Amino acid sequence: MTDQTPPVTGAKPLRADARRNRARLLEVAEEVFTERGTGASTEEIARHANVGIATVFRHFPTKEALLEAVLVRRLERLAEEGLRLAAEIGPTGALFAFFDLVVDQSPVKNAFAAALAGAGVDVRAATSEAGRAMGEVLTELLDGAQRAGVVRRDLEVPELTAILVGTCRMMEHLDGHPEAAKRARAVVRDGLKACP
Amino acid sequence: MTDQTPPVTGAKPLRADARRNRARLLEVAEEVFTERGTGASTEEIARHANVGIATVFRHFPTKEALLEAVLVRRLERLAEEGLRLAAEIGPTGALFAFFDLVVDQSPVKNAFAAALAGAGVDVRAATSEAGRAMGEVLTELLDGAQRAGVVRRDLEVPELTAILVGTCRMMEHLDGHPEAAKRARAVVRDGLKACP
DNA sequence: TCGGAAACGGAGTCGCCTATCCGATTATAG
DNA sequence: CTATAATCGGATAGGCGACTCCGTTTCCGA
Structure with a gap:
């Protein structure tokens, strides 16, 4: 009853840190891609976001x-x-x-x-x-x-x-x-x- | 005396086949880069020109x-x-x-x-x-x-x-x-x- | 025709980049 | 506070692409 997960979106609520990291990743990725071009390496983005490489690929499979x-x-x-x-x-x-x-x-x-x-x-x-x-x-x-x-x-x-x-x-x-x-x-x- | 190498250009006359290959490489490279983008691989260009990879790098060091x-x-x-x-x-x-x-x-x-x-x-x-x-x-x-x-x-x-x-x-x-x-x-x- | 130098071809090296595995860490429910 | 499941992070696998080494072939002058 208190369950109010929107059935329309199959997404489960993320943990707080996960949500934070995801947001920061998007932010940083935008900057890096814009400045260094789309050829910028995933590792560089991870570094700029103070995050491991695995975290990037966990949030974005590719x-x-x-x-x-x-x-x-x-x-x-x-x-x-x-x-x-x-x-x-x-x-x-x-x-x-x-x-x-x-x-x-x-x-x-x-x-x-x-x-x-x-x-x-x-x-x-x-x-x-x-x-x-x-x-x-x-x-x-x-x-x-x-x-x-x-x-x-x-x-x-x-x-x-x-x-x-x-x-x-x-x-x-x-x-x-x-x-x-x-x-x-x-x-x-x-x-x-x-x-x- | 009979030496008429132009002192302005330090280039030596290329052998006939070398000149032919060089020309074909430029031609093919233009096509491939235009169609596939500048990320196209050197090997692909060599293949399209019917030439070994080494030949590409011999004519263009990079x-x-x-x-x-x-x-x-x-x-x-x-x-x-x-x-x-x-x-x-x-x-x-x-x-x-x-x-x-x-x-x-x-x-x-x-x-x-x-x-x-x-x-x-x-x-x-x-x-x-x-x-x-x-x-x-x-x-x-x-x-x-x-x-x-x-x-x-x-x-x-x-x-x-x-x-x-x-x-x-x-x-x-x-x-x-x-x-x-x-x-x-x-x-x-x-x-x-x-x-x- | 023939000898030597120039050019060739492609297998092999090296480095970089994407993507994964697994032990350590941390958030959250009870 | 503790249990547990989600998340994290770095080491590592695997592949691809630029560039090199060396035995073989091709041109060209004599």
């Missing part, structure tokens, strides 16, 4: 699974941010605000690009849930902006995603040149606008 | 050296194409023609992106010569287009390079969607134009 978990977390947070922007700013500016948010992330942490392009096609199947949420948010932002007349009408979600990722990639190549980065961003931004 | 040689070749050919376009088309359309040339390369062979982004920062020092040639061509194309008034005046070579690479990356994410790819390309293309 390195790819860890990569996927990190990616999903990123997508979820971005989707959340997108919804928040849509609610606070309104359709006229929300899409561009989201664009800036994604693109201007601190130069080193080009997460969206690293995640999507690094893990890339491999985990596309498993990220379908988070990816779908992201897709819905983008749909909403894009639709609102188009209704408001601030974004060209011939534009759909798939290319919008690609444009976000590609623009992040651009920024990687302009790390030490803030002026050039600003101009590159402006080029894409203006290209998104309605301007026949 | 895998990175091979990668670099492939990249330099690509840059040289692109620079050549750029010059040809500038001469044939004239300043009004040459930059956009070059843009299309780079971006629309057969969907699988996203070479410019694979090369620059894959090898990326690592070999930047060694590719300085080919990179400089490329930079000069881009300068010429950009300058001509700006003088003709078809490209926004606040745009310099560094961000133009990044935009080219980033746009190629976009295309990778839109492989199976030619319509979306076309629209994404149009966004960036329009962003480059002068349109205040």
Whole structure:
């Protein structure tokens, strides 16, 4: 009766330390993968998290699974941010605000690009849930902006995603040149606008 | 007296078969790296070229050296194409023609992106010569287009390079969607134009 | 044609990285 | 506080990929 394990999720409640370690692992893995690339070794991540290698593989049966978990977390947070922007700013500016948010992330942490392009096609199947949420948010932002007349009408979600990722990639190549980065961003931004 | 070894290049003339193998290796390596990514194994390249592994390492002391040689070749050919376009088309359309040339390369062979982004920062020092040639061509194309008034005046070579690479990356994410790819390309293309 | 140097091929070495095993440690229920 | 089961951590197995060694083959000048 007092048993309130949600039957929907087959997950059992983790012990306190296990939950802590899992969270720290996700945190650290995100940092390390972002800075050192997806080729970073599992041991390095374990060291940075003050954890044995076995602990990593206990929580994530495979390195790819860890990569996927990190990616999903990123997508979820971005989707959340997108919804928040849509609610606070309104359709006229929300899409561009989201664009800036994604693109201007601190130069080193080009997460969206690293995640999507690094893990890339491999985990596309498993990220379908988070990816779908992201897709819905983008749909909403894009639709609102188009209704408001601030974004060209011939534009759909798939290319919008690609444009976000590609623009992040651009920024990687302009790390030490803030002026050039600003101009590159402006080029894409203006290209998104309605301007026949 | 009859000795006409060019003192500028310390290279000795290779034997015929060696020259043939070297050429085939570069050809095959370009294909394999482009299709399988820069993580492709040296042995795979050797197999595809009908050559022993040792032969690869005899011609290129390191895998990175091979990668670099492939990249330099690509840059040289692109620079050549750029010059040809500038001469044939004239300043009004040459930059956009070059843009299309780079971006629309057969969907699988996203070479410019694979090369620059894959090898990326690592070999930047060694590719300085080919990179400089490329930079000069881009300068010429950009300058001509700006003088003709078809490209926004606040745009310099560094961000133009990044935009080219980033746009190629976009295309990778839109492989199976030619319509979306076309629209994404149009966004960036329009962003480059002068349109205040 | 023939001799020697240049180039070749592939088996073998070495190091790194993913993933597992098992004895030690720690959280939690009663 | 104690029992016990979940969790931990480091040593280790197993595999893969870059690079080397050396006997064999191929080119090329005389």
